Amino acid sequence: MCGIVALIGSREAAPQLLEGLRQLEYRGYDSAGIATIDAAGLHCLRAEGKLVNLTVRFEAQGAPGHCGIGHTRWATHGKPEERNAHPHLDGSGELAVVQNGIIENHRSLREELQATGVMFRSDTDTEVIPHLLARQLQLLQQGGRVASGSLLLQAVQEVLPLLQGAYALAVVWAQAPGALVVARRAAPLLIGLGEGEFLCASDTPALAGFTRTILPMEDGEVALLTPLGIELYDAAGERVQRTPSLLSGTEHVADKRSFRHFMLKEIHEQPETAALWVARHLPELGNQAGSQAGGSAPSSPMVALPLDDALFEGVERIQLLACGTSRHAAQVGAYLLEQLAGIPTDVFYASEFRYAPPPLGPHTLTIGVTQSGETADTLAALAMEQARRRLVADPAYAPRLLGITNRPESSLGRLVDQVLDIGAGIEVGVAATKTFLGQLLAFYGLALAFAERRGGSVNGRGPEQLRALVAQLRSLPGLLRQLVDDHDQRCEALAHRFAETQDVIFLGRGINYPIALEGALKLKEISYIHAEGYPAGEMKHGPIALLDAQVPVVSIAVPGTVFEKVLSNAQEAKARDAQLIGVAPEGPDTDIFDVLLPVPAVDELLSPLLTVIPMQLLSYHIAAHRGLDVDQPRNLAKSVTVE
Ligand code: F6R
Helix, strand or coil, rough: EHHHEEECCCCCCCHHHHHHHHHHHCCCCCEEEEEEEEEEEEEEEEEEHHHHHHHHHHHHHHHEEEEEEEEEEEECCCCCCCCHHCCCCCCCCCCEEEEEEEEEEEHHHHHHHHHCCCCCCCCCCHHHHHHHHHHHHHHHHHHHCCCCCHHHHHHHHHHHHCCEEEEEEEEEEEEEECCCEEEEEEECCEEECCCCEEEEECHHHHCCCCCEEEEEECCCCCEEEEEEEEEEEECCCCECCCCCCCCCCCCCCCCCCCCCCCHHHHHHHHHHHHHHHHHHHCCCCCHHHHCCCCCCCCCCCCCCCCHHHHHHHCEEEEEEECCCCHHHHHHHHHHHHHCCCCCCCEEEHHHHHHHCCCCCCCCEEEEECCCCCCCHHHHHHHHHHHHHHHHHCCHHHHHCCCECCCCCCHHHHHHCEEEEEEECCCCCCCCHHHHHHHHHHHHHHHHHHHHHCCCCCCCCCCCHHHHHHHHHHCCCHHHHHHHHHHHHHHHHHHHHHCCCCCCCEEEEEEHHHHHHHHHHHHHHHHCCCCCCCEEEEHHHHHHHHCCCCCCCEEEEECCCCHHHHHHHHHHHHHCCCCCEEEEECCCHHHHCCCEEECCCCCHHHHHHHHHHHHHHHHHHHHHHHCCCCCCCCCCCCCCCCCC
């Protein structure tokens, strides 16, 4: 939430800062700003709205200097107006700060500063920081210290303990034009190392074309950057030496190719996401010949996951912590872990878990599911679980934490014991699509691995049935390719019917209930149409009162345990004049639907991997048809780094 960039080196900073912000705009886009420093002083430009407004301002006014900071905002404290846009300055206008996070004690700090005569210009929590820094610098200079990068560093180190909350920040000061100070606590920040220049950013896309060599900052660290090098300090003020790492592959390149929106491109990338996952995690069929039932893990497992055996041993219960779309993936995951592997599994809203955790149980695996790896609620819930388990002496209660993420280098990766990388490649569209599929696949892998290690499965599915599931999973990329191409056209043709629609109901049951929730969430977030997902059997207990001819009902009906039940529930909706859209295989049973979005008949357990595709494409085309900003819907951001 919010993106920050900061550059120091020998090139003009502003164009690189703007390019970095463009890559980070998915993190927030209600206002943006930059501040640069040159011999003449500090130059600050800010603009309400999308980044393009700031770019226009830069083209008209310029912002010279080889050192600068930038910010793209998702409003927390203060409306999205220019005066609340970052950077925020001190009273003299010589010192500028950008911040991503929330300063929780900003009110008391503001009152304290105001009592000494400080005037505030914004409603933000961030503005206390430049004023506190200015006060500290003044004190240090009164004590005889001369303005320099080291002095700025010292002031930041002395002010940070006053701040409560999670933040990443960058500071420049006109009196030390060759210095940039950055710091982080519980919000992401990494330093990209170029040739005699450094680019700091909230996320890797901002480094595209600049460098692949990165130094992710750890919690509590502060760095002084000059064109000559980096001085890195831990929270105790001790100098830290760490080896930089290398970004792999093309993961930090965001390119729309010929698609109209990133979201559409990312929906079309899902067959590739699945193909990569199959290639990585489902060993060739020939290798499975020795696979046997009977208690211990076979020598050639059906599913190869890069996880230590210890993670699987003796697990009696699993708890899944996630938010939004990731939570829907977790709900499918819970179904699989219970029905395939027989392990009791609970799914929690991460934001609720932290404040009302269930009683501790032994031998529990806790899995954080977050595509960004930076969702503050999920990280905080995991950290709380880790902390409370560490207080228990009995080793049966020791924390066992796994992360499922698209960003193994994220804060999540540093918090948990092991990570399952979904490897979906960068996702720019704010609405999660291919990362959702990647999360689902991670759960299929995990549930199958648990089931296999336990010598087969529950609910009548033995090793043979597990192998049959794996064989069907192998054919997934081909099925997805056809489905995406087919439904892209069908859903585009259908979208005009929703021009006046105000409410849509999504129905599913069993393993497809979370897909109904996901369909509703996708529609809400990008088309601003009110939508609800329900377990189809619940309709008659109240929500059916909403139905009339103006309310379309999208019903997921796939052959299996609840097929006939879902069809009956759909009939009940039809009897109330609702327009029925079916996501179901073609056949005589499904001719009750007014419109059919056909999906291939696969094992019911695998069906969410397919039924989600029409959901995504329907939402996409309805929003695109309405002319909405699909990739950057209002009020949202790609990674939610505030609680
Ligand atoms: C919806 C969406 C959000 C995220 C949620 C959690 O399309 O993307 O609901 O799923 O904010 O984000 P992550 O997965 O990064 O923890």
